Amino acid sequence: xxxxxxxxxxxxxxxxxxxxxxxxxxxxxxxxxxxxxxxxxxxxxxxxxxxxxxxxxxxxxxxxxxxxxxxxxxxxxxxxxxxxxxxxxxxxxxxxxxxxxxxxxxxxxxxxxxxxxxxxxxxxxxxxxxxxxxxxxxxxxxxxxxxxxxxxxxxxxxxxxxxxxxxxxxxxxxxxxxxxxxxxxxxxxxxxxxxxxxxxxxxxxxxxxxxxxxxxxxxxxxxxxxxxxxxxxxxxxxxxxxxxxxxxxxxxxxxxxxxxxxxxxxxxxxxxxxxxxxxxxxxxxxxxxxxxxxxxxxxxxxxxxxxxxxxxxxxxxxxxxxxxxxxxxxxxxxxxxxxxxxxxxxx
Amino acid sequence: xxxxxxxxxxxxxxxxxxxxxxxxxxxxxxxxxxxxxxxxxxxxxxxxxxxxxxxxxxxxxxxxxxxxxxxxxxxxxxxxxxxxxxxxxxxxxxxxxxxxxxxxxxxxxxxxxxxxxxxxxxxxxxxxxxxxxxxxxxxxxxxxxxxxxxxxxxxxxxxxxxxxxxxxxxxxxxxxxxxxxxxxxxxxxxxxxxxxxxxxxxxxxxxxxxxxxxxxxxxxxxxxxxxxxxxxxxxxxxxxxxxxxxxxxxxxxxxxxxxxxxxxxxxxxxxxxxxxxxxxxxxxxxxxxxxxxxxxxxxxxxxxxxxxxxxxxxxxxxxxxxxxxxxxxxxxxxxxxxxxxxxxxxx
DNA sequence: GCCTATAAATGGAACGTTCCAATAAATCAA
DNA sequence: TTGATTTATTGGAACGTTCCATTTATAGGC
Numbered sequence: 001x002x003x004x005x006x007x008x009x010x011x012x013x014x015x016x017x018x019x020x021x022x023x024x025x026x027x028x029x030x031x032x033x034x035x036x037x038x039x040x041x042x043x044x045x046x047x048x049x050x051x052x053x054x055x056x057x058x059x060x061x062x063x064x065x066x067x068x069x070x071x072x073x074x075x076x077x078x079x080x081x082x083x084x085x086x087x088x089x090x091x092x093x094x095x096x097x098x099x100x101x102x103x104x105x106x107x108x109x110x111x112x113x114x115x116x117x118x119x120x121x122x123x124x125x126x127x128x129x130x131x132x133x134x135x136x137x138x139x140x141x142x143x144x145x146x147x148x149x150x151x152x153x154x155x156x157x158x159x160x161x162x163x164x165x166x167x168x169x170x171x172x173x174x175x176x177x178x179x180x181x182x183x184x185x186x187x188x189x190x191x192x193x194x195x196x197x198x199x200x201x202x203x204x205x206x207x208x209x210x211x212x213x214x215x216x217x218x219x220x221x222x223x224x225x226x227x228x229x230x231x232x233x234x235x236x237x238x239x240x241x242x243x244x245x246x247x248x249x250x251x252x253x254x255x256x257x258x259x260x261x262x263x264x265x266x267x268x269x270x271x272x273x274x275x276x277x278x279x280x281x282x283x284x285x286x287x288x289x290x291x292x293x294x295x296x297x298x299x300x301x302x303x304x305x306x307x308x309x310x311x312x313x314x315x316x317x318x319x320x321x322x323x324x325x326x327x328x329x330x331x332x333x334x335x336x337x338x339x340x341x342x343x344x345x346x347x
Numbered sequence: 348x349x350x351x352x353x354x355x356x357x358x359x360x361x362x363x364x365x366x367x368x369x370x371x372x373x374x375x376x377x378x379x380x381x382x383x384x385x386x387x388x389x390x391x392x393x394x395x396x397x398x399x400x401x402x403x404x405x406x407x408x409x410x411x412x413x414x415x416x417x418x419x420x421x422x423x424x425x426x427x428x429x430x431x432x433x434x435x436x437x438x439x440x441x442x443x444x445x446x447x448x449x450x451x452x453x454x455x456x457x458x459x460x461x462x463x464x465x466x467x468x469x470x471x472x473x474x475x476x477x478x479x480x481x482x483x484x485x486x487x488x489x490x491x492x493x494x495x496x497x498x499x500x501x502x503x504x505x506x507x508x509x510x511x512x513x514x515x516x517x518x519x520x521x522x523x524x525x526x527x528x529x530x531x532x533x534x535x536x537x538x539x540x541x542x543x544x545x546x547x548x549x550x551x552x553x554x555x556x557x558x559x560x561x562x563x564x565x566x567x568x569x570x571x572x573x574x575x576x577x578x579x580x581x582x583x584x585x586x587x588x589x590x591x592x593x594x595x596x597x598x599x600x601x602x603x604x605x606x607x608x609x610x611x612x613x614x615x616x617x618x619x620x621x622x623x624x625x626x627x628x629x630x631x632x633x634x635x636x637x638x639x640x641x642x643x644x645x646x647x648x649x650x651x652x653x654x655x656x657x658x659x660x661x662x663x664x665x666x667x668x669x670x671x672x673x674x675x676x677x678x679x680x681x682x683x684x685x686x687x688x689x690x691x692x693x694x
Numbered sequence: 695g696c697c698t699a700t701a702a703a704t705g706g707a708a709c710g711t712t713c714c715a716a717t718a719a720a721t722c723a724a
Numbered sequence: 725t726t727g728a729t730t731t732a733t734t735g736g737a738a739c740g741t742t743c744c745a746t747t748t749a750t751a752g753g754c
Contacts, residue, residue, distance in 0.1 A: 009710065009711065010710080018734090020734085021713085021733070021734055022732085022733060022734075024711070025732095025733085027711095028712085032731080033732070034731085034732065037733085051464050052711090053709090053711065054465040054466055054467070054711090055401070055402030055405050055467055056709075058402050058711085059402060059710080059711065059712085059738085059741090060711060060738070061712065061739090074427050075427045075428055080421050080427055087448055087450070091455065096447060096458060096459055098445035099447065101431060103431065108438065117398050118398060118400065119401055119402070119413070120400065227633060263635075283630065286603065288635045355739090355740055365703075365704090366704045366705075367704085367705090368742085368743085369702085369703055369704075371741070374741090375742085379702065379703085380703075384703085400740055400741065402740085403709090403739070403740035403742090404742070405741085406708085406709040406710060406740080406742085407740095407741060407742040407743070408709090408743095409709085
């Protein structure tokens, strides 16, 4: 069972009666070797159960064909879908990407990045963990490794970013709520250590301002970006003197939490309180009621990020243009019908 | 910006005024070098922006510290959670696992396995793609690489398996339905090219037999293991002459689909038709109605698999015991109250 | 002061591959 | 036949590390 010492290119050479150089050439599919020789060598490869040692090869070649994908939270379907989108394009480029999860932990992220670099990756696509400091990627820049940020950006970094138009998405969603007749609005979930948070909150604020909602009629509740966070946000908001009648949530998970909490209070999402999510994960359309949400096409953005990475590697540069993906509001049932004016809203 | 040629151990040696061997010793944290020297070397490492070349090291060391996790479907939260469980234990062992997704595609899986092996992994945890042939892992066995299967097993393979007790889980769930008074039962979703399918269906069958449900009062509908599959299954089953009144679903996704389809027909899950899921993903408890499901503790099984792997590597063996994880039925609302006898069930 | 024992640092070979320059074999032009 | 050209094949150096056997420095015993 336990094989003898691992077979190398020399073992194959001996077996096939050729030189190691010939074997190497065959391995690389060079057209220089006579077809019959190639066949002979390939048979030997099969016979001895050879496995190529990419580490040894990279020692000379310098250019590896591994790409690392560093994801902040794989259990979030939103990021998982993005990762799968990336994988799709790498696959068709003949590259096997390795995924590593950081679980939103900057320390873990540091380890993961280090390990990936030591492994000699050709490039890195990163969705940075919350709380990542801008210094975390300096080492990567030093060695001139191509890096792309996906979905999230860092405050002051020159690394190219592929992300949805968060500002516009939030604006659209907020305008939708206002259009429904809501006059006291909430923004639920997320925390200010995320650039995305500021972008989305910025869109919310701008829409309120542009459409005549006074700042004192809005309430912003930070919270975990999870169902639990959403539940907490709603409880906080409804305890206010003049509670809101609608909320834009940082993401769909928060929105689900809000709807859950509404139900628990005997309120019907949509009819009694409008809620909009962000990201439009698959569950959104299956919820009761179906969730109105800002679709960002995570898989598409993942694909885009992968393409950018491939191009960077190919042109051996560490720079690329940012790409801001279009968003669109998918209206479903969670905001109910239009709200009648003056239905207890008179300030 | 673009750094000069990549720094090596020799550059550090020159910078610090020591030999390359000394640097190597420092890198490995050997106690043989004088602390002051170590400090000097570490400073040089920092200064030149050195990154360790693990490939070169493995050329001599033979023992790498990378472990590969090959997952059949990362977008399924069930498997994502398992992966995260594994990661947790590897992290505390100072190992960074690399995750690769096969998207249920055996061809892709083959590529992924090849790539991981070439990278020189120390071990592999695999949740095999549907339709994997038993030959796919022969090469791995040939080179004596430790491999563990997680969640799924292959028909005739000696590779150790960490999986939940599917048979018992299905038995419990079925008994629950029968105990509620149901007399015509369905098994929804999954397909027979999966061993898991036979295990779960086996539990269902055994429970029916043991508790007096005739085989002709059961209906088995294969289908995709997704919401869509669940919808299709229900439609098929309700078209039967004597339709079932309850269903055990292959997994939670199917169960969600079934509930959706029920609603679409104006039937209330729980009251009009009982449904039980399998896996107990997080969404299960948040659904309306909350889904009764068989909890399998995917994260826990992931951790277990990782431990087994670590032990295998440590004791340089390719064998280990299987581990069948306990399951338990989490009763929620999707089966409604007990069903009264003779309520249209008289066969 | 010398010898021995311990501590610290070192040079060289080896790991498995690729690449280059060189060789050997086959083909062609004259 | 001879030399030139093309086609196949090859040996050796190099890649960045580790490990072993040595060497060099430091301390201890007398």
